[in-house]
Amino acid sequence: MAVKLPIYLDNHATTPCDPRVVQAMLPYFTEVFGNAASRNHAFGWQAEEGVENARAAIAKLIGATPKEIIFTSGATESNNLAIKGVAEMYREKGNHIITEATEHKAVLDTCKRLEKYGYEVTYLPVQKDGRIDLDDLRKAITPKTILISIMYANNEIGVIQPVSEIGAIAREKGVFFHTDGVQAAGKIPVDVQKDNIDMISLTAHKMYGPKGVGALYVRRRNPRVQLSAILDGGGHERGMRSGTLNVTGIVGFGKASEICMNEMPVESARLMKLRDRLKDNILSQLDEVYINGSMTHRLPHNMNMSFAFVEGESMLMGINDIAVSSGSACTSATLEPSYVLKALGVGEDLAHTSIRFGIGRFNTEEEIDYVTGRVVETVVRLRELSPLYEMAKEGMDLSKMQWNTH
Amino acid sequence: MAYSDKVVEHYNHPRNVGSLDKKDPSVGTGLVGAPECGDVMKLQVKINPQTQVIEEAKFKTFGCGSAIASSSLATEWVKGKTVEEALSIKNTDIVRELSLPPVKIHCSVLAEDAIKAAINDWKSKQAAGVPAAEPTTAAAKQ
Numbered sequence: 001m002a003v004k005l006p007i008y009l010d011n012h013a014t015t016p017c018d019p020r021v022v023q024a025m026l027p028y029f030t031e032v033f034g035n036a037a038s039r040n041h042a043f044g045w046q047a048e049e050g051v052e053n054a055r056a057a058i059a060k061l062i063g064a065t066p067k068e069i070i071f072t073s074g075a076t077e078s079n080n081l082a083i084k085g086v087a088e089m090y091r092e093k094g095n096h097i098i099t100e101a102t103e104h105k106a107v108l109d110t111c112k113r114l115e116k117y118g119y120e121v122t123y124l125p126v127q128k129d130g131r132i133d134l135d136d137l138r139k140a141i142t143p144k145t146i147l148i149s150i151m152y153a154n155n156e157i158g159v160i161q162p163v164s165e166i167g168a169i170a171r172e173k174g175v176f177f178h179t180d181g182v183q184a185a186g187k188i189p190v191d192v193q194k195d196n197i198d199m200i201s202l203t204a205h206k207m208y209g210p211k212g213v214g215a216l217y218v219r220r221r222n223p224r225v226q227l228s229a230i231l232d233g234g235g236h237e238r239g240m241r242s243g244t245l246n247v248t249g250i251v252g253f254g255k256a257s258e259i260c261m262n263e264m265p266v267e268s269a270r271l272m273k274l275r276d277r278l279k280d281n282i283l284s285q286l287d288e289v290y291i292n293g294s295m296t297h298r299l300p301h302n303m304n305m306s307f308a309f310v311e312g313e314s315m316l317m318g319i320n321d322i323a324v325s326s327g328s329a330c331t332s333a334t335l336e337p338s339y340v341l342k343a344l345g346v347g348e349d350l351a352h353t354s355i356r357f358g359i360g361r362f363n364t365e366e367e368i369d370y371v372t373g374r375v376v377e378t379v380v381r382l383r384e385l386s387p388l389y390e391m392a393k394e395g396m397d398l399s400k401m402q403w404n405t406h
Numbered sequence: 407m408a409y410s411d412k413v414v415e416h417y418n419h420p421r422n423v424g425s426l427d428k429k430d431p432s433v434g435t436g437l438v439g440a441p442e443c444g445d446v447m448k449l450q451v452k453i454n455p456q457t458q459v460i461e462e463a464k465f466k467t468f469g470c471g472s473a474i475a476s477s478s479l480a481t482e483w484v485k486g487k488t489v490e491e492a493l494s495i496k497n498t499d500i501v502r503e504l505s506l507p508p509v510k511i512h513c514s515v516l517a518e519d520a521i522k523a524a525i526n527d528w529k530s531k532q533a534a535g536v537p538a539a540e541p542t543t544a545a546a547k548q
Binding site: 309310311312313314317318328337347348349352384385386387388389390398403404 | 417438447
């Protein structure tokens, strides 16, 4: 059977727009082009209607009310707004923030910046399975703690944090709870009421919507969260985010949320089946393959594996008709292997050999089987080329060797 | 990142992959790099003690495509060269030949180191007075 190449299996990085999303957006480029903030003519009203429908759909996806949705340019901005916004607004109350070692850079670097301004940040470690220890969290909370920011699900290893428990602890201690929900929303059920989430960052392009539009849910009651805005201007979005709304993008975001909401039960079951097929078929054909992160608490469409003795970038080069990503240093801008895998206690040698698979709405079983075949043949070929594989097969303990590091 | 055609060519068709008997006195083995750095190269040369000519070269590399290409090219270049000629190969020659971008220069450095390490290993075997004859022949004589 012929599959169309290249195959896209990097759906944690971004997803294609669903054609239904594009259809919903199209009129808003031309006919319905008004500024949603124009209150005195039909062009503005129509645009506003599009925005409000989208706001309602997004709110419904996470169990919120429409007024609690603040539109942004994407999750990086949402994370910045949540953390910096709380930090500035509640400076009198305290200066301590708790986050976690495997957060996205948009959270980690925001926290690092706040440290320069006199805030104190606790970076909780994660356990071997990628989840935080709730006792660590409890112990880290002080009277000065104003915010806990722990991601819902990780972008590299797909590990889902104990969000409900974190929310309960935060509520009990009277600390706000923000979560980066980018990888989880639209993929697994998210309920801000049930889980006591006070803020959640979202983005459209990870859920088959367009790039350049995101949202921050900001709780309005029990408790009400107030934020200092980052951008000054026209006071849009209840004063929290000035700037003319990206109406077209927002309409697409709303349609994408609606589709995710309706199709989630069927879609997540299908993707998990594909993911497990990929995993099982790889594991049955190759030795020395290690799964990174919990299999129990994991997004249905994520797989992250280390193929021992095969460097990640050379692996990507071998399967160049498949789009995946690697935790190898050679594929990152910093030349450091994945800090997420390091935080899990994965050795740097194995971190260099990791591959992330992100399965999405448009992937088929034929594609998954093609990918399995290509992965297996490439690993076999590169292990033939690997001095480490040869040494390990000779019974040498590579961890005990003296390496002349550069 | 886009790879040069030559890197892709060496990656797809690496030259001289394999291993030589590291106990053979006429074989020098160089093992450079470290797994936690993401690059390990093993380069081996078999040298004729009379002519000082490298008659055989083999490699195995754990590393990115550029590291594989650099070591593949290194084995191709050292074959047929004398020890002195092989030692004069510079990493910059490899960079030029493979059009390596700045972030991949360390791959070429590693390849140069691997050549030197392999030849030094052979030299130290020679200095230690290990008979240059084939071990099998030596065994047969006893």
